Amino acid sequence: MTQQNTSGDLMEKLVALCKRRGFIFQSSEIYGGINGFWDYGPLGVELKRNIKEAWWQDTVTKRDDIVGLDCSIIMNPKVWEASGHIVNFNDPLVDCKSCKARFRADKVFAVTAKDGENVLLQVGAEAETDEQAKAAAIAGTNSKTRRRVEDHADRIAWEIWRADKAPAGASNLCPLCGGALTDARKFNMMFKTFVGAMEDSSSVAYLRPETAQGIFANYKNVLDSTRIRPPFGIAQIGKSFRNEINPRNFTFRSREFEQMEIEFFCHPSEADKWYAYWRDERYNWYIGLGLTSSKLRLRPHEKTELAHYAKACADVEYQFPFGVSELEGVANRTDFDLTQHQKFSGKDMAYFDDETKQRYIPHVIEPSGGCDRATLAFLCEAYTEDTAPDENGNPQARTVMKFHPRLAPVKVAVFPLVKKEGMPETATKIHQACKRAGLASFYDEKGAVGRRYRRQDEAGTPFCATVDGQTALDQTLTIRDRDTLKQERISTDKVVAYVREKLGL
RNA sequence: GCGGGCGUAGCUCAAUGGUAGAGCGCCAGCCUUCCAAGCUGGCUGUUGUGGGUUCGAGCCCCAUCGCCCGCUCCA
Numbered sequence: 001m002t003q004q005n006t007s008g009d010l011m012e013k014l015v016a017l018c019k020r021r022g023f024i025f026q027s028s029e030i031y032g033g034i035n036g037f038w039d040y041g042p043l044g045v046e047l048k049r050n051i052k053e054a055w056w057q058d059t060v061t062k063r064d065d066i067v068g069l070d071c072s073i074i075m076n077p078k079v080w081e082a083s084g085h086i087v088n089f090n091d092p093l094v095d096c097k098s099c100k101a102r103f104r105a106d107k108v109f110a111v112t113a114k115d116g117e118n119v120l121l122q123v124g125a126e127a128e129t130d131e132q133a134k135a136a137a138i139a140g141t142n143s144k145t146r147r148r149v150e151d152h153a154d155r156i157a158w159e160i161w162r163a164d165k166a167p168a169g170a171s172n173l174c175p176l177c178g179g180a181l182t183d184a185r186k187f188n189m190m191f192k193t194f195v196g197a198m199e200d201s202s203s204v205a206y207l208r209p210e211t212a213q214g215i216f217a218n219y220k221n222v223l224d225s226t227r228i229r230p231p232f233g234i235a236q237i238g239k240s241f242r243n244e245i246n247p248r249n250f251t252f253r254s255r256e257f258e259q260m261e262i263e264f265f266c267h268p269s270e271a272d273k274w275y276a277y278w279r280d281e282r283y284n285w286y287i288g289l290g291l292t293s294s295k296l297r298l299r300p301h302e303k304t305e306l307a308h309y310a311k312a313c314a315d316v317e318y319q320f321p322f323g324v325s326e327l328e329g330v331a332n333r334t335d336f337d338l339t340q341h342q343k344f345s346g347k348d349m350a351y352f353d354d355e356t357k358q359r360y361i362p363h364v365i366e367p368s369g370g371c372d373r374a375t376l377a378f379l380c381e382a383y384t385e386d387t388a389p390d391e392n393g394n395p396q397a398r399t400v401m402k403f404h405p406r407l408a409p410v411k412v413a414v415f416p417l418v419k420k421e422g423m424p425e426t427a428t429k430i431h432q433a434c435k436r437a438g439l440a441s442f443y444d445e446k447g448a449v450g451r452r453y454r455r456q457d458e459a460g461t462p463f464c465a466t467v468d469g470q471t472a473l474d475q476t477l478t479i480r481d482r483d484t485l486k487q488e489r490i491s492t493d494k495v496v497a498y499v500r501e502k503l504g505l
Numbered sequence: 506g507c508g509g510g511c512g513u514a515g516c517u518c519a520a521u522g523g524u525a526g527a528g529c530g531c532c533a534g535c536c537u538u539c540c541a542a543g544c545u546g547g548c549u550g551u552u553g554u555g556g557g558u559u560c561g562a563g564c565c566c567c568a569u570c571g572c573c574c575g576c577u578c579c580a
Contacts, residue, residue, distance in 0.1 A: 012573080020516065020530090032553055032570045084580075095580080182578075183506080189580075209580095245506065245578060253579075307580070322574095388540060396541070417538055450540035457540090469538055478539070485540070 011321045014383050015250055017399065021458050023047065023379065024251060036247030036255035038372075043459055046409030046440060048258075048375050052237050054289060054406055055260045055369070059235050066233035066262065067226060071214025073239060074195065074205050082344035083213045083337065084309075085190060086206075094163050094181040096174035103175070105164035109133035110172045112159040113149055120156070121145055124173030124181065130160045191241045191255075207241040212366060214238075215263045216337045220347065230351060230362050231266035231274060237371065249322045251372045258371035265351075265362035268335070271311075274365045275332040279314045282330055282367045286316060286374070290404035291381050295319040309336035316369075318377040327377055328369035335361040378407055382460055388485055391450065401460030402483055405503045410461040412499045413442040415452050417468040427467040430477070430495055437496040457482060463502065465495050 018024040022041030026033045040048055060068045080086040094105045103126065111133050113121040121141055127133035138146055149156055163172045163181060172181040191207040194200075208214065215234045222234055237260050247253050266274045283298045301313040313331040317324050338361050342349040352359045382403045387395035405411065414431040416423030424445050434441035442461065444452045449466060456464055464480045471477050471492065478487040479498060490498055 015572090016516070026571080029571090033572080035571065093580085095578095242579085248573095390540070390542080398541085415539095419537090421538090423538095448537065448539090448541075448543095452541090453539080454541045464540095466539065480539080487539075 010380075010383070011250065013399075014321075014379060017383070017401075017458065018044065018379065036244060036253070038251045038254055043409040044375075047378070047403070047407060047460075048371065050407045050409070051289075051374055051378065052258075052260065052371060055285075055371075056235070056237065058285060059233075059260075059262060063233075065228070065231065066235050066264075067222060067228055069215055069218055069222065069234050069236045070238065071208075071211065071218065071236060073208050073241075074193070075208060075214060075217065077205055078344055079213050079217055079341075080190065080206055080209075082340045083216075084340070085209055085213075094172060094183070096177060096179045096181055103163070103181075106162060108163040108172060108175060108181070110159075110161055110163065110166065111137035113137070114157045114159065115148075115152060115155055120149060122173065123178065124163075124175040126175045133160055134158060189243050191243055209242050210240050210368070211236045211238045211259045211261045212263060212337070212368065215261065216341055216364075219263075219265070219338065219341075219349065223351065230353075231264065231270060233262045233264035235260075235262045237261075249320070249325075251376050252320065252322075252325060254372060257373075260369040260371050260374075262365075262367045264365040264367070266365065267353075268360060268363045271332055271334070271363040271365065275312055275330070278365050278367045279330045282328055282369070283316050286318075286327065286377070289378070289407060290402075291318060291377060295381070297324065307331075309333050318373075318380075320377070320380055325373075326370075327373050328367060330365070330367045333364045333366050335363050337364060338362065378403065388454075398454065398457060400457040400482060403460040403462070405462045408460045408462050409440065410442045410456070410459055411439045411503065412463045412465060412495070413444060413452070413456045413461050414495075415443075415449055415464060415466045416445050417449055417466050419445050421469065422472060423467045423469075426471055426492070427465075430465060430467070430492055434496055434499070437500075439496060439499055453480065463499055467492075 015024075018041075019026075021043055023044035025039045025041055027037035027039050028034050056068070060066050077086065094103050094108060096103075107126055107128065109125050109127050109130065111121070111123055111125055112119060121137060123137050123140060125133045125136040125140065127136050138149060141149075166172055166183075173179070174181055190209050193205055193207065194203045195205045196203050215236055219234070222228065238258065239256060240259050241256050244253055244255050247255055251257075262278070264274055264278060279298065283296070286296055287293050295318055297317045297319075299315045299317050301310075301315070306313055311332040311334050313329055315326045316328040316330070318327050338349040341347070342361070350359050350361050379401070382401040384400050384402050386398050386400065388398040390396045403409075412434055414427045414434065416427040427445070428443060431441050431443040442456070442459075444455070446452070453464055460482070462482045464482075466478045466480065468478065470489075475492045476489045477492055477495070479490055479495065480487045
């Protein structure tokens, strides 16, 4: 409890800082906001762009076996029929909490037989009517119970209800394993819209709930338009939409979010190998960008946790202040998706290997990461409170965002120590040189230099270059490290090279 | 979705049912030769929104939106 209160404070501070410094705003805030949607401000958009750029560099640009793609958000609705997203869209469903089986709520009944206060029988049954449910319940029980029910038929009180009409507080039972079922609900998780001006059933379309299906739908196009061959991957970054019942935890569960997904196609016999490869590769990617390994976990899914299409799955999880939650899932989706699309589209999805003369539908390993979740994790990781000495040498509280330099929204800030003696002019020139060199640079001459340092600390700027009295004499300035507060004197014309080297560029 | 808490200036918070305030920040200047607190002046509100009660509502009532916490959920 204490820990959660502390954590809550940390999250509150982070949310406040994000708003104050322009990382993240609530969407449509002037109209009272809208639940589950968020905007990235000037610093936030730079941070998020840097994360996406790092991902693209590391998964596409630096590799020979992955190509990129950018699909439309709205696709032919048949895509979602094939993927399974649209199944039973309008029917209330219940899920078994134990065995994960799913049923239409109007086809599952709870049957209870009571002899006075004595419950003889309480089961779930798949059926169309009350009578069928009762019959199924009797048929499914053991012979002893069946005899008691039949012998005392006149004393037995039957309670039978449909899963979507359960009395308040009553829970339904799984017809297969006897486990508890969730409440009945509609899975209208996809945002629905209409293509064209007419709003009728023939024009219904959906905002994609994942970018993956666009990749599967283009798998043939990529094979035919490039000379890439399995094992190979297709990567995409893009927005997806899910009408989450309960958005929560700042940007963590949003209704509009950005995904970074790879679908990696390989021979079925190599799927396990590639699954292990990508699981480790993706886990290490986050560590390389500064998430500490003690807060990062790689958690393999239990068999019962696996979705129907997955043979194996592991989550990269991060210990957020509000709990351990998923950043990315790496799944072995087998040939499920391509087979589905082959079935629904009638197009052949098999790949013919000229060397082995073998024809097969590739299996797919899917590393699927949440860009906004990664951004939030990097924000949480970066948030640090420490102390720095003030002008009298007394320690003062300091808030600093310790972003990995590669992700920092601003790479370098350039200051004149004081606003006179030509220092602003010199500093401006250096600032301009940094910008020309492609470094995100910020110029500030307002107020005391200590205040400017602190402002940059909150923005997470790794380096501050300060022009002082000595600059005019020997063309050197001080460059200050965000984390250590240490300063070095370097030549004014070395600022770009210095920052680049520290960024690892 | 259920239960609880909260919503006042950019931020943190005050204000018996009776004239909406403070600190910080921000802006303009001054002073400042290296780590936020010096000086002068200035800006800021349909008290989340909509109704209702009242002579009078930031305060009481209802609804609604949003945020936080706990359950639930996350094919």
